[in-house]
Amino acid sequence: MTGSAPLVSARGISKSFGGVEVLRNVDLDLMPGEVHALLGENGAGKSTFAKILAGVHRPTRGTIELGGKPVEIQSPIAAQRLGITLIHQEPISFPDLSVAENLVIGQVGGKPLGRVRWAELAKEARRLMSLLNVPIDVTVPMRGLSIADQQMVEIARALASDSRLIIMDEPTAALTPKEVETLFTIVRRLREEGRTIIFISHRLEEVRAICDRVTIFRDGDKIETATTASLTDADIIRRMIGRPVADYLHRGTSHVGDVALSVRALTLPGRFENISFDIRKGEIVGLGGLVGAGRTDVARAIFGVAPATSGVIEIDGKPVTIKEPTDAIGLGIALVSEDRAIAGIFRSLSVETNITAAVPKRIAPKGIIRRTVEKALAKESVEKLSIRLASVRQPIGELSGGNQQKAILARWLLAEPDILILDEPTRGIDIGVKAEFYDMIGELAAGGRAILLISSELPELLALSDRILVMSEGKLTADIPRAEASQETIMHAAVPRSGRHTVSGAAA
Amino acid sequence: MNSIEKSPIPATPPRVIVREAAAPRPRWQVWLIRPEVVTLLLLVIAAIVATRLSPFFADLGFILESSTYYIEFAIVALVLTIVIISGEIDLSPAAQMALSACLFGTAFKAGAPIPVAMGVSLLSGLVMGAFNGVLVTVLRLPSIIVTIGTLILYRGLAQVLAGDKSISGFPSWFVGIDYRMVGIVPVPVLIFIAASILLGLFLGITIYGRQIYQIGTSEIAAIHAGIRVRRIKMGLFIASGLVSSIAGLMVASRLGSVRYDLATGGELTMVLIVMLGGTYIFGGRGSILGTFLAAWLLVIIATGMTVANIAINAQLTVMGLLLIVSIIATNAIYARSQR
Numbered sequence: 001m002t003g004s005a006p007l008v009s010a011r012g013i014s015k016s017f018g019g020v021e022v023l024r025n026v027d028l029d030l031m032p033g034e035v036h037a038l039l040g041e042n043g044a045g046k047s048t049f050a051k052i053l054a055g056v057h058r059p060t061r062g063t064i065e066l067g068g069k070p071v072e073i074q075s076p077i078a079a080q081r082l083g084i085t086l087i088h089q090e091p092i093s094f095p096d097l098s099v100a101e102n103l104v105i106g107q108v109g110g111k112p113l114g115r116v117r118w119a120e121l122a123k124e125a126r127r128l129m130s131l132l133n134v135p136i137d138v139t140v141p142m143r144g145l146s147i148a149d150q151q152m153v154e155i156a157r158a159l160a161s162d163s164r165l166i167i168m169d170e171p172t173a174a175l176t177p178k179e180v181e182t183l184f185t186i187v188r189r190l191r192e193e194g195r196t197i198i199f200i201s202h203r204l205e206e207v208r209a210i211c212d213r214v215t216i217f218r219d220g221d222k223i224e225t226a227t228t229a230s231l232t233d234a235d236i237i238r239r240m241i242g243r244p245v246a247d248y249l250h251r252g253t254s255h256v257g258d259v260a261l262s263v264r265a266l267t268l269p270g271r272f273e274n275i276s277f278d279i280r281k282g283e284i285v286g287l288g289g290l291v292g293a294g295r296t297d298v299a300r301a302i303f304g305v306a307p308a309t310s311g312v313i314e315i316d317g318k319p320v321t322i323k324e325p326t327d328a329i330g331l332g333i334a335l336v337s338e339d340r341a342i343a344g345i346f347r348s349l350s351v352e353t354n355i356t357a358a359v360p361k362r363i364a365p366k367g368i369i370r371r372t373v374e375k376a377l378a379k380e381s382v383e384k385l386s387i388r389l390a391s392v393r394q395p396i397g398e399l400s401g402g403n404q405q406k407a408i409l410a411r412w413l414l415a416e417p418d419i420l421i422l423d424e425p426t427r428g429i430d431i432g433v434k435a436e437f438y439d440m441i442g443e444l445a446a447g448g449r450a451i452l453l454i455s456s457e458l459p460e461l462l463a464l465s466d467r468i469l470v471m472s473e474g475k476l477t478a479d480i481p482r483a484e485a486s487q488e489t490i491m492h493a494a495v496p497r498s499g500r501h502t503v504s505g506a507a508a
Numbered sequence: 509m510n511s512i513e514k515s516p517i518p519a520t521p522p523r524v525i526v527r528e529a530a531a532p533r534p535r536w537q538v539w540l541i542r543p544e545v546v547t548l549l550l551l552v553i554a555a556i557v558a559t560r561l562s563p564f565f566a567d568l569g570f571i572l573e574s575s576t577y578y579i580e581f582a583i584v585a586l587v588l589t590i591v592i593i594s595g596e597i598d599l600s601p602a603a604q605m606a607l608s609a610c611l612f613g614t615a616f617k618a619g620a621p622i623p624v625a626m627g628v629s630l631l632s633g634l635v636m637g638a639f640n641g642v643l644v645t646v647l648r649l650p651s652i653i654v655t656i657g658t659l660i661l662y663r664g665l666a667q668v669l670a671g672d673k674s675i676s677g678f679p680s681w682f683v684g685i686d687y688r689m690v691g692i693v694p695v696p697v698l699i700f701i702a703a704s705i706l707l708g709l710f711l712g713i714t715i716y717g718r719q720i721y722q723i724g725t726s727e728i729a730a731i732h733a734g735i736r737v738r739r740i741k742m743g744l745f746i747a748s749g750l751v752s753s754i755a756g757l758m759v760a761s762r763l764g765s766v767r768y769d770l771a772t773g774g775e776l777t778m779v780l781i782v783m784l785g786g787t788y789i790f791g792g793r794g795s796i797l798g799t800f801l802a803a804w805l806l807v808i809i810a811t812g813m814t815v816a817n818i819a820i821n822a823q824l825t826v827m828g829l830l831l832i833v834s835i836i837a838t839n840a841i842y843a844r845s846q847r
Contacts, residue, residue, distance in 0.1 A: 305731065329734040343732045346725040348792060348842075357722060357733040364715035411733070 005068060007032045007196045008053065008165060013062035015048055023048050026062070026222045028215060030165065035187060035197045037207045037228070040217030040240055041402075041430035046200055049217070050167045053198070054086035055079035083164035087154050087171055095143040100125035102142050103157050128156040132186060134179070151175060155183065166190065167198040172206055173427060176290045176456075177491065184210050202430055204233050216240055237431060256466070257281030259317065260450035261333075261419045263302065266311030271297040272474040275311070279419070279450040284441065286465030287454045289494045294474040295454045296338050299421045303335040304328045315419070329358060334417035336408055338424045338454070340401070344408045347397040351389055352378035354396045354407050358415045381410035386436070402433035409440070420444060423454045438464060458487045470494050543786020543838045544798040550784075550834075551805045558812035565812065569692045574811040575804070576686035576762065579696045580605070580755040581774050582803035585781040586700075586707050587751045589799045591744050592782055593711070595724040595791030596651040598748045600640060602774030603662035605756035608632045610666040612757060613675030613766040622682055629753050636662060637749020641742040659775065667768040676765030685761035696758055700803070708796035716740065724791030780827060781806055784834045788842055
């Protein structure tokens with residue numbers, strides 16, 4: 001790495017959005033054949049910097065040299081022509097087109113009126129997918145694929161375009177440990193081929209496993225660039241948040257009360273079957289498993305979004321009927337949904353409207369909205385959860401992901417639930433805010449609430465849960481007490497005995 | 509039940525990070541850059557041009573009188589605005605107007621007293637609206653297709669019921685609602701103004717209004733927030749049917765007769781008014797104020813062109829262009845505020 005000229009040399013990059021400077025005077029060199037991590041909290045500027053390289057944003061000031069020549073990256077297409085590819089955080093695909101067709105979308109150079117050679121296209125697609133070592137049928141529509149598989153297709157698409165610089169924005173967020181391992185194998189091979197990879201992730205263990213150097217951003221400034229090995233995790237976190245972070249260690253079960261939620265033989269054909277478990281007041285029950293194991297479906301059934309066809313739900317020992325979310329809310333259940341962008345926020349509406357959405361009776365006891373009450377409730381929530389915003393009247397879409405998630409949690413806390421279901425509550429949230437969330441979840445349980453925590457992050461499950469349930473292919477496969485829980489015991493129960501996931505690759 | 513007051517969330521040490529959220533736009537921008545402002549601007553321009561074309565336009569009474577032809581559509585457009593904000597659409601109101609008016613006429617011919625016949629008409633509006641609502645909310649069919657279907661169905665039923673002949677001979681107290689005045693304001697215009705205020709308040713300050721915007725912004729998020737989406741949409745379709753039957757009766761009164769082809773093509777006028785008022789076709793944004801202003805814009809342009817002796821097909825061209833311009837403006841403004 002040393003001695004060779006940098007592939008990308010960015011000098012004095014600044015970027016403002018509507019008068020707000022989100023990136024200030026950033027200098028950064030990227031070497032050929034290195035995996036370079038960009039770290040920082042949400043809003044620190046790392047994604048903005050990556051998007052400037054990928055032509056999504058234009059810098060307000062600053063210059064970029066690519067291979068020693070100054071370039072202006074006008075658009076994502078221009079970036080691709082220069083050999084720069086951005087792999088999006090959430091797969092952007094065309095759900096009704098086949099995998100093979102999705103693979104060639106965005107490739108430059110096709111003739112507008114050229115005939116599509118389907119056989120060649122499928123052959124090329126198969127070659128690309130075989131590079132990834134993921135058995136995906138390239139002729140099926142994207143719609144049928146899991147999020148993880150869609151992500152793999154996205155990565156294959158970047159490989160297809162033969163890029164010199166590949167930017168991966170949280171590529172592992174939806175992947176299973178085995179798939180992460182596969183991805184890393186690919187990343188290592190790309191590095192050997194002399195390509196440069198920018199790797200954006202919140203997971204330090206992954207950064208440590210794959211990245212040669214890290215650059216840490218905070219509040220729009222570049223704090224430091226260093227080799228990964230020269231920094232400890234604590235060093236990195238301190239630089240990211242500018243203050244020491246309290247370890248989010250499990251605080252132990254304070255007091256566990258009566259059974260709050262009891263589920264018996266819950267079944268929704270094709271999604272999950274025969275699910276039975278209890279959650280007691282004051283207890284945090286983790287629900288682990290691979291993506292697509294049916295965890296979210298169980299949560300949605302309990303909350304009435306897509307009710308189960310058979311089985312019994314009891315609350316405080318009494319059987320209840322939940323046909324729609326309104327019923328669930330009336331019974332004191334809240335669900336913080338996995339998909340914040342679609343099932344959580346009202347993007348163009350104000351933060352206060354978003355926060356008070358689940359408590360119409362509190363803001364409008366007689367049907368007419370009391371603006372003062374609404375504003376007071378919203379402001380109170382903003383302070384309690386330290387939601388960072390400019391005004392409660394600004395559209396929630398203008399907030400960072402972590403703060404949007406806090407607003408959704410605030411919405412449900414206003415509803416004063418007895419049973420709180422959290423589905424991937426910290427996905428895509430930076431470490432500092434994550435720690436705040438862990439504190440909140442602990443406090444909520446200590447306050448006597450029953451909490452069901454669905455998470456794909458094993459350290460998170462292990463740190464917070466009093467008990468961990470594991471699902472695999474729609475069935476409950478384990479109920480692990482805290483004392484016996486470990487990454488291995490969870491993965492052992494999570495990995496299906498048949499199908500393409502094998503036990504060997506699961507320990508990550 | 510534990511309140512959050514009892515289990516306080518520990519506040520993290522305050523940090524001076526304001527950059528996590530983009531700065532809100534200045535208040536004057538939020539107020540000024542709205543589709544309703546575009547509508548108002550167009551209205552002022554149209555009024556000035558029209559006054560130049562003909563001195564009649566300086567006379568408020570003339571404008572109010574000439575508005576009665578459009579005012580029934582404008583009243584329905586108010587409810588249609590709310591339907592569109594909720595993310596649905598109803599293209600059947602004009603056909604509902606015809607069928608409910610024909611039922612009124614048929615009931616009257618069959619010997620029913622006028623109040624009973626009116627009751628029949630209003631009831632039919634409820635039923636037709638509910639039928640649309642069931643197809644959309646229970647069978648979960650797309651409202652645009654459903655209401656194109658019922659548009660044809662209701663119009664067809666009206667023709668089956670009333671044949672090709674007009675039904676008339678209503679008592680004189682029923683006929684001529686547009687000639688009843690309060691001061692210089694015809695009664696239908698008064699009804700329109702009253703309905704605008706009521707529906708504007710409904711949408712602006714009640715919890716249902718709020719929830720309608722939320723449903724239109726993201727139906728899935730609304731369902732997850734416990735908003736009774738299907739019930740509210742059902743209510744909106746029923747309201748659309750009811751207001752259509754009221755508008756149908758107003759037409760019957762104005763014309764003194766009913767026929768199956770009453771209000772033919774009216775659905776397009778209604779959609780035109782709603783779109784001119786800056787309501788977003790994909791739901792979640794829009795206002796009664798916009799529709800109110802757009803109705804007057806339409807009145808002034810249509811009468812202005814008639815007074816200026818512009819041929820009817822040229823008038824259609826202008827209306828079409830106007831619709832496209834308004835949609836471009838609306839979209840540009842919303843795209844801007846999306847960022």
